[in-house]
Amino acid sequence: MSDVFFLAVKHQEDPSSIAKKVKYLYDQSGAGDVFSRGDLVAVKAHYGESSNTTFVDPVIVKVIINKLKQSGIVPFLTETSTLYRGKRSNAVDHIALANEHGFGFNSMNVPLIMADGLFGDAETEVAINGKHFNKVNIAAEIAKVQGVMVISHFTGHIAGGFGAAIKNIGMGLASRKGKLKQHSTMSPEINRSLCNGCGVCIKWCPQDTISMVEDRALINRDSCIGCGECLAVCNFGAVRYNWGRESGALQEMMAEHAAGVISAVNGKIFFFNFLINITKNCDCGSGGEVVSRDIGIVAGRDIVAVEKATYDLFRRINKKNIQDVTFPHVNPLIQINHAEKIGIGSTVYKLFELQSAEA
Ligand code: SF4
Ligand code: SF4
Structure with missing residues (x-):
């Protein structure tokens, strides 16, 4: 059984107030204990497509970066290029957009380093024990760092049912080739x-x-x-799309690429899921309509437990599953259950519901 930590937020709470709660959650969940002094740690967040405003606020991301620094850890922001055309399909445009969205060096005091090079083709192969793959293609720099801190925005997702930590690293830290392989079964x-x-x-x-x-x-x-x-x-x-057939394979392949990322850093990885600004679509577009009140932040070392707790908390608050109010034809439990099946975590968890002085 894995430990998962949860801290509630008020609906539309100010980012600076949420940031104080994140500080508390960081300490209580042992987020910093995963890494050692001197470790180079990639902080994987999402900086939002040009039309998006609902990504996790830089003020919140900065709190986590500062906590890492205070422990003598050496963090930097990271991302990869997208497959689709837009403002994030190469490193130069992506970094410029991230800067516009508040993730520049001047505000974050750490650089944003693209983990997959200029055009998404800097990659490394990582051996895994999956159903679809025995090796996956992930962004090259991820295999060189000592750890990854994963900051994910929980939203609905047209192909995966929802997007959070598994999508953030499974798709978001795959190289271009890895992303292509995951989409290979999708046939519109x-x-x-x-x-x-x-x-x-x-x-x-x-x-x-x-x-x-x-x-x-x-x-x-x-x-x-x-x-x-x-x-x-x-x-x-x-x-x-034929969702019944194609979404399932994509979700499983995404979980297998997430396994590659976890393996590349020898399990030195920690996850924060933000159930805030929960939009119908992910941050790769405008996000679209908000489908829930804000719920809180989930944190833990086990990606599967964190995802399952996130899914369960949404249901507890809304009396509905995320897919019921976003894309009912897609069952996002496929990605969670497959991740458990290939051994990267457990759906059985103990939830610690924290109360902070800021609550
Ligand atoms: S499928 Fe037809 S309606 Fe839809 S975007 Fe393309 S051209 Fe326009
Ligand atoms: S799914 Fe195929 S047809 Fe549609 S945008 Fe992508 S490459 Fe083009």
Whole structure:
């Protein structure tokens, strides 16, 4: 059984007030005990796509960085490039956007170092014991650090049911090749009767594999990489996936890449999940509608236990599962259960509900 720590927040509580609670949670959960003095620790957060404002606030991330520094640990912010077109598809644009969102050196006092190089192809292979893979492709620098601190924003997710720690490191610290492999089973189709020929999907497709045929979009499936961007940008419901089959495989592959990251740092990793600004979609887009009141922060060493506790807390507050109010066709327990099956954690946990002086 794994220990998981939880601290409630008020709805729409000020980030500086939440930051004080995070300080307390950090101490109580033993977050710093995972690492040793002098360790180089990559802090993996999400700095938000250009249209996003609901990512975990830099004021909160900075508290965790400062706590690490106070223990003689050497933290830096890290990220990887996205597959899809946008402001985060290469290191230069990504760092510039992160700076705009408050994650520049001047405010954070640590650099943001892209773990997968300029274009996402700096990678290393890590051996794992998975169902889909016996080795996974993760961002090169992750295999060189002593540890990873994972700061995840819990949201709904169109392909995974929800996105939190497993997605943050499984997809978010995979190299471009690793990301492509995870999307390899995703195969979209366009329903011509719903398509109005607006052309937005053509503009966003990173493979240039959508063309206009008789005023309707058509995907050339031979060169489609399954990134899902067309699905995300189509406002007319014309792009369809076979969710039952394809989401399950993607979730399992994501969990297997998360296993690679954990193995690369010999288990020196800690997780904070923020159940705040819980939007229908993840921070790779605008986030969309808020589907819950703010709940709190979950922390722990076991990724599976932290994810399961996060999922359970949402249900406890809302009397519904996250997918019931976001994407009912996707069961996010697949990623949690698969992560447990491949041995990176336990769904059985003991929840310590903390009360801070700030509460
Ligand atoms: S974005 Fe949707 S409606 Fe517009 S062309 Fe593409 S599939 Fe058709
Ligand atoms: S057609 Fe394929 S490659 Fe292009 S955006 Fe859609 S999923 Fe991505």
